[in-house]
Amino acid sequence: MRIVVLAGGIGGARFLRGLKQAAPDADVTVIGNTGDDIHLFGLKVCPDLDTVMYTLGGGINEEQGWGRTDESFTVKSELAAYGVGPEWFGLGDRDFATHIxxxxxLGAGYPLSAVTAALCERWQPGVRLIPMSDDRVETHVAVEVDGETKAIHFQEYWVKLRASVDAQAVVPVGADRAKPAPGVLEAIGEADVILFPPSNPVVSIGTILAVPGIREAIAEAGVPVVGLSPIVGDAPVRGMADKVLAAVGVESTAAAVAEHYGSGLLDGWLVDTVDAGSVAGVEAAGIRCRAVPLMMTDLETTATMAREALRLAEEVRA
Amino acid sequence: MRIVVLAGGIGGARFLRGLKQAAPDADVTVIGNTGDDIHLFGLKVCPDLDTVMYTLGGGINEEQGWGRTDESFTVKSELAAYGVGPEWFGLGDRDFATHIxxxxxLGAGYPLSAVTAALCERWQPGVRLIPMSDDRVETHVAVEVDGETKAIHFQEYWVKLRASVDAQAVVPVGADRAKPAPGVLEAIGEADVILFPPSNPVVSIGTILAVPGIREAIAEAGVPVVGLSPIVGDAPVRGMADKVLAAVGVESTAAAVAEHYGSGLLDGWLVDTVDAGSVAGVEAAGIRCRAVPLMMTDLETTATMAREALRLAEEVRA
Known part of the structure; x- marks a missing residue:
C-alpha cells in the first residue's frame, strides 16, 4: 500500500510514528511543510522537516517534541556573547550541525529535496521525506503592533510572541510561484491513500496545499483522502492553531476544520470522541466522519488512530 | 608610541601578549595573515586572526595555543555522523560560533576587516587587529604524491599531513591581485616601530609581505623594522617552519631567515643566545643583530623579548 501524508512538525511526526507501527509494510511518502523554514545566523533551518526526520530517526527530544535529544547549547551562548541573535529560537549544538x-x-547548488534525502541517509526515517517545494516559501503573519499592521515571520509569531497577539492574516509568501518538489505530484498520483495528520490546518497542511498543483493533484487522485482533526473539544490538542484558524475565518472546532478543507478535497474525517456530536454535521457536508480517540498519548494509541484513518479510507473506497 | 606588528598565529599571538606587557601604553596595530584561511563546512575560518583575538582576549586554549579554552566538540561529531568532513580540522563548538x-x-556584504573589528568588540584584544587584505588569498603548497605534483591547501599540508612530505613550493594564491585592507598602509605609514614576531617567515609574515604595497610601505616607512628569529639552534621553536623554508630555498638558521627578509626590509634582528655565533654574519649583511633569550616560556620572558626588540629599534633609530 502506498500512503502519502502531508505533514507539519510535531503533530505530523508523532502521527507518522503511529502510522509506521500500524502499517509497517506500507510505502510511505511524506510531503513536508517548508513554510516555517527560516534563515538564522546565515543558516537554513527547516523545523518541520527536521522534526519529522528526528522523530522517525530516533533523535528527537521526546519531551519537547522538537530538537535533538541530549542537546547542549554552547554555540547559541557563544553567539549571544557576540551580541548575535535571535535568542528566542533555541538551536542546540547537535541541531546546528544539521543546519550547517x-x-x-544548498550553497553548493543542491536543491532542498536532494539535501533532505542526504540528511535522511543518516536518520533512516523509514519513510520517503520530500519537502513540498524546492522553492523558497515563507509564511508571514500580519499582526497589529501599536496600531500599525506589520508582517512578521511565522516563527517570530509562533516562537517569539507565542501567538499572544491576534493574527490578522497568514500569508505563505512565495507559494503562488513555487513548484512542487520533484516526486511530490508523482507520489500523489501513485498513492492508494492520502492522509492529513492532526497537523495545523493553516500553517502546516494549508501551506502545502497552497503550492500550485498539490491541492489539485490530491483532489483528482481518485483515492481516499482522510484527515484527523487537530482540534479536540474546541481547542487545539497542542500548539496555538486556534489563533491562525481565526485569521482565516475558521472556527476552532473539528467540524469547521473539516469544512475548511472541504468535501472537494476531503473524503473522510476523524474527530475525537468528545466531538462525536459533530459527526452528523460533517457528514451532511459530504465528508464521511467517525469519532475515535484522537489524543496521541503514546505510540500504541497513535497507531490505533492511524488504523482508524486507514479503516475509514477503506470504507470510503468501498 | 605606535607599533605595527605583522603576525601569524601562535608565535605572533604569544609575542603580542608579551609586547602588551612590555609597552602597555603603546598603540599597537596588528596586521594579520589570512593566507591560511579556509572554508570548512561552508564557513569561513581565519585561524591566525582568531588565534591572535582569542589569545589577547583571554579565550585561547593555552595548552594547545589555538582554539578556545573549555571547548566541546558536539557539532563536529554530529557533522561526522552525517559523513561530512574533514575530520582532521578540529573545530570546537565555541569556535564554530565565531565562524558562523x-x-x-561576510554573506551580508561586510568586508573581512569590518567583520574582524566586530568580532574584536567582544574580545577586546587591546590591539587593533586588521587582516592583511579583504581579498581572498589562499596559501597552497605543492607536494609530490605518487610521482605527481599537486597543490594542496596549506591547512591540509600543515594540519592533515603535519608537513610530513617535502613542500616543493609555497604559493599565496591570489596575493598578487590582493589589496591591503583599509588601515594597513596607513598604520605602517604612521608607525614609530615595525616588528616581525617569531612567526613563520614563509607562510605567515611572507604571505603578508606578498600583498602588493605592504613590503614597499614597510621598506619606505623610514622607521626601525626589527624581527625576532623563529629559528633557534637550527630548528623552529614551534611548528614546522623548516619544511616551508626549504621550499623557498632558505636554510633553517636564524641568520638565513634574516637574510631572507633582507637588509632592504629589516633593520634589526634578534637571535637566541644559542645562535650568538651568527650575530657577526647577520651584521655583515647590513642588519643590526643581538643575541638574547628567545624562548617564550612564560609571559615575563616574552615581555623581556619584546623589550629587547624595542631597545634594538631605538638603537637602530639612533
Missing part, C-alpha cells in the same frame, strides 16, 4: 550541512549543500 | 558570525557577516 544543509546550508553547505 | 563571520560567515553571516
Amino acid at each position: 550541512v544543509r546550508t553547505q549543500m | 558570525v563571520r560567515t553571516q557577516m
Whole structure:
C-alpha cells in the first residue's frame, strides 16, 4: 500500500510514528511543510522537516517534541556573547550541525529535496521525506503592533510572541510561484491513500496545499483522502492553531476544520470522541466522519488512530 | 608610541601578549595573515586572526595555543555522523560560533576587516587587529604524491599531513591581485616601530609581505623594522617552519631567515643566545643583530623579548 501524508512538525511526526507501527509494510511518502523554514545566523533551518526526520530517526527530544535529544547549547551562548541573535529560537549544538550541512549543500547548488534525502541517509526515517517545494516559501503573519499592521515571520509569531497577539492574516509568501518538489505530484498520483495528520490546518497542511498543483493533484487522485482533526473539544490538542484558524475565518472546532478543507478535497474525517456530536454535521457536508480517540498519548494509541484513518479510507473506497 | 606588528598565529599571538606587557601604553596595530584561511563546512575560518583575538582576549586554549579554552566538540561529531568532513580540522563548538558570525557577516556584504573589528568588540584584544587584505588569498603548497605534483591547501599540508612530505613550493594564491585592507598602509605609514614576531617567515609574515604595497610601505616607512628569529639552534621553536623554508630555498638558521627578509626590509634582528655565533654574519649583511633569550616560556620572558626588540629599534633609530 502506498500512503502519502502531508505533514507539519510535531503533530505530523508523532502521527507518522503511529502510522509506521500500524502499517509497517506500507510505502510511505511524506510531503513536508517548508513554510516555517527560516534563515538564522546565515543558516537554513527547516523545523518541520527536521522534526519529522528526528522523530522517525530516533533523535528527537521526546519531551519537547522538537530538537535533538541530549542537546547542549554552547554555540547559541557563544553567539549571544557576540551580541548575535535571535535568542528566542533555541538551536542546540547537535541541531546546528544539521543546519550547517544543509546550508553547505544548498550553497553548493543542491536543491532542498536532494539535501533532505542526504540528511535522511543518516536518520533512516523509514519513510520517503520530500519537502513540498524546492522553492523558497515563507509564511508571514500580519499582526497589529501599536496600531500599525506589520508582517512578521511565522516563527517570530509562533516562537517569539507565542501567538499572544491576534493574527490578522497568514500569508505563505512565495507559494503562488513555487513548484512542487520533484516526486511530490508523482507520489500523489501513485498513492492508494492520502492522509492529513492532526497537523495545523493553516500553517502546516494549508501551506502545502497552497503550492500550485498539490491541492489539485490530491483532489483528482481518485483515492481516499482522510484527515484527523487537530482540534479536540474546541481547542487545539497542542500548539496555538486556534489563533491562525481565526485569521482565516475558521472556527476552532473539528467540524469547521473539516469544512475548511472541504468535501472537494476531503473524503473522510476523524474527530475525537468528545466531538462525536459533530459527526452528523460533517457528514451532511459530504465528508464521511467517525469519532475515535484522537489524543496521541503514546505510540500504541497513535497507531490505533492511524488504523482508524486507514479503516475509514477503506470504507470510503468501498 | 605606535607599533605595527605583522603576525601569524601562535608565535605572533604569544609575542603580542608579551609586547602588551612590555609597552602597555603603546598603540599597537596588528596586521594579520589570512593566507591560511579556509572554508570548512561552508564557513569561513581565519585561524591566525582568531588565534591572535582569542589569545589577547583571554579565550585561547593555552595548552594547545589555538582554539578556545573549555571547548566541546558536539557539532563536529554530529557533522561526522552525517559523513561530512574533514575530520582532521578540529573545530570546537565555541569556535564554530565565531565562524558562523563571520560567515553571516561576510554573506551580508561586510568586508573581512569590518567583520574582524566586530568580532574584536567582544574580545577586546587591546590591539587593533586588521587582516592583511579583504581579498581572498589562499596559501597552497605543492607536494609530490605518487610521482605527481599537486597543490594542496596549506591547512591540509600543515594540519592533515603535519608537513610530513617535502613542500616543493609555497604559493599565496591570489596575493598578487590582493589589496591591503583599509588601515594597513596607513598604520605602517604612521608607525614609530615595525616588528616581525617569531612567526613563520614563509607562510605567515611572507604571505603578508606578498600583498602588493605592504613590503614597499614597510621598506619606505623610514622607521626601525626589527624581527625576532623563529629559528633557534637550527630548528623552529614551534611548528614546522623548516619544511616551508626549504621550499623557498632558505636554510633553517636564524641568520638565513634574516637574510631572507633582507637588509632592504629589516633593520634589526634578534637571535637566541644559542645562535650568538651568527650575530657577526647577520651584521655583515647590513642588519643590526643581538643575541638574547628567545624562548617564550612564560609571559615575563616574552615581555623581556619584546623589550629587547624595542631597545634594538631605538638603537637602530639612533
